[in-house]
Amino acid sequence: MPNITIDGQPVTTVPGATVMQAALAHGIDIPRLCYHPELVPSGGCRLCVVEIDGRPNPTPSCGLPVAEGMVIRTRTEALEEMRRDIIDLFVSDHPLNCVVCDKNGACDLQKYAYQYNVSQTSFDFELSRPHYFDDNPFFVRDYQYCIMCGKCVRVCDEVVGANAIDFAERGFTSYIATPFDVPLAESSCVFCGSCVQVCPTAALLPRQRIGRGREWELARKRTICGYCGVGCELEYALTPSLSQGEGRGGGQQILYAQGHPAAPVNGELTCVKGRFGWDFVSQPDRLTQPLLRKDVAFELGLSDEPWELSDKTVLQGKGKLDDFTPVSWDTAAGFIADKLAGIIQRDGPDAVAGLTSARCTNEENYLFQKFFRAGVGTNSVDHCARL
Ligand code: SF4
Ligand code: SF4
Ligand code: SF4
Ligand code: FES
Numbered sequence: 001m002p003n004i005t006i007d008g009q010p011v012t013t014v015p016g017a018t019v020m021q022a023a024l025a026h027g028i029d030i031p032r033l034c035y036h037p038e039l040v041p042s043g044g045c046r047l048c049v050v051e052i053d054g055r056p057n058p059t060p061s062c063g064l065p066v067a068e069g070m071v072i073r074t075r076t077e078a079l080e081e082m083r084r085d086i087i088d089l090f091v092s093d094h095p096l097n098c099v100v101c102d103k104n105g106a107c108d109l110q111k112y113a114y115q116y117n118v119s120q121t122s123f124d125f126e127l128s129r130p131h132y133f134d135d136n137p138f139f140v141r142d143y144q145y146c147i148m149c150g151k152c153v154r155v156c157d158e159v160v161g162a163n164a165i166d167f168a169e170r171g172f173t174s175y176i177a178t179p180f181d182v183p184l185a186e187s188s189c190v191f192c193g194s195c196v197q198v199c200p201t202a203a204l205l206p207r208q209r210i211g212r213g214r215e216w217e218l219a220r221k222r223t224i225c226g227y228c229g230v231g232c233e234l235e236y237a238l239t240p241s242l243s244q245g246e247g248r249g250g251g252q253q254i255l256y257a258q259g260h261p262a263a264p265v266n267g268e269l270t271c272v273k274g275r276f277g278w279d280f281v282s283q284p285d286r287l288t289q290p291l292l293r294k295d296v297a298f299e300l301g302l303s304d305e306p307w308e309l310s311d312k313t314v315l316q317g318k319g320k321l322d323d324f325t326p327v328s329w330d331t332a333a334g335f336i337a338d339k340l341a342g343i344i345q346r347d348g349p350d351a352v353a354g355l356t357s358a359r360c361t362n363e364e365n366y367l368f369q370k371f372f373r374a375g376v377g378t379n380s381v382d383h384c385a386r387l
Helices: 019-025 077-090 108-115 151-160 194-198 272-276 294-299 312-316 329-347 362-376
Strands: 003-006 009-012 049-052 071-073 139-142 166-168 175-177 204-206 219-224 233-238 254-259 291-293 324-326 354-356 381-383
Touching (some): 003 019, 077 108, 151 194, 194 204, 254 272, 291 294, 294 324, 354 362, 362 381
Parallel strands (some): 354 381
Antiparallel strands (some): 003 009, 139 204, 219 233, 233 254, 291 324
16 A cells, blocks of 8 residues: 655555545545546646656646655645646637536636636637537537547547547647548447536537526436436436426426436446436426326226227327326226236236336336236246336
């Protein structure tokens, strides 16, 4: 276990840790723009430079392995001046549109510009990458806000394995591109949105989020993705208040979904369904309670109104909501139980089969198969492994 000193504080860290990891693990915050705990350090932004006893020059801490006895300083006057200059350089080709920017309040560049009191560049401003790509239903790429930290490229390569994007051209005109600048849908992109999640600025933004509220106004809701059995944890960002909500019943509406760093299963990463496939939640025709066809409800005495099925397509699953009447869960479960019991009594237990869902929990699926095997008496039970 290497023993080191950071800003005068003795720190014992794990072998192989970097100075950045050791510092963060002990609550010492080193400024950083291109570092991400899940990615191989690139040393690109230089904001994380630290001074080490015995080394002539400041060194980026994100890729520097600790060594026994290292004495590290993270906040000297010279380092802070260097960082201020780096931010100054970043904003020399980054429009400071913060007042109208959707990343306002969640932008790492803005955070450091504030901390280092950089309200405008002291260099000549020149936009190096005006590229704007609006080529897919999920997110917009507005590279005027890109600081070339490379996190999107690394997450796409190292974690997702899609390799859909990379650095194109060189020097001042370099930018992040798909091969031959093809639209994302024609690249190997799987639209997981991991690049959007790790981007520190407004260069990559979920389409549904744009222009719909400032970050600190959005409500947050942590939940588990309902799409498959992996159980990824999601955090939904919701419209600011009920009065601005446009969702079902005037309620809040989801603006975007993201992974949460503390999520044990997935961390910040999700697949395309979890990150972008949530719009069903506020669809007006989404089923949220049991429905019985009106003629059945009448037969069961649950309704006084006789009703006749006018359009037989309802039997093929094409019925309109008007053809049904809402009933309680107890009524629906009782109706299903009676029907099942009748079939089993007449034709035996193998005349029925159960199909359960990946959207259920393990416990629910266990109970379901137990009910069919031990209760009903049939092994005809199956599961949709993925949706
Ligand atoms: S990306 Fe960040 S620094 Fe740039 S305009 Fe938006 S909030 Fe400001
Ligand atoms: S959405 Fe996923 S696959 Fe597509 S570029 Fe971003 S990280 Fe790569
Ligand atoms: S698009 Fe975002 S994550 Fe990618 S290099 Fe630019 S700033 Fe970094
Ligand atoms: S965070 Fe270390 S160089 Fe960018």
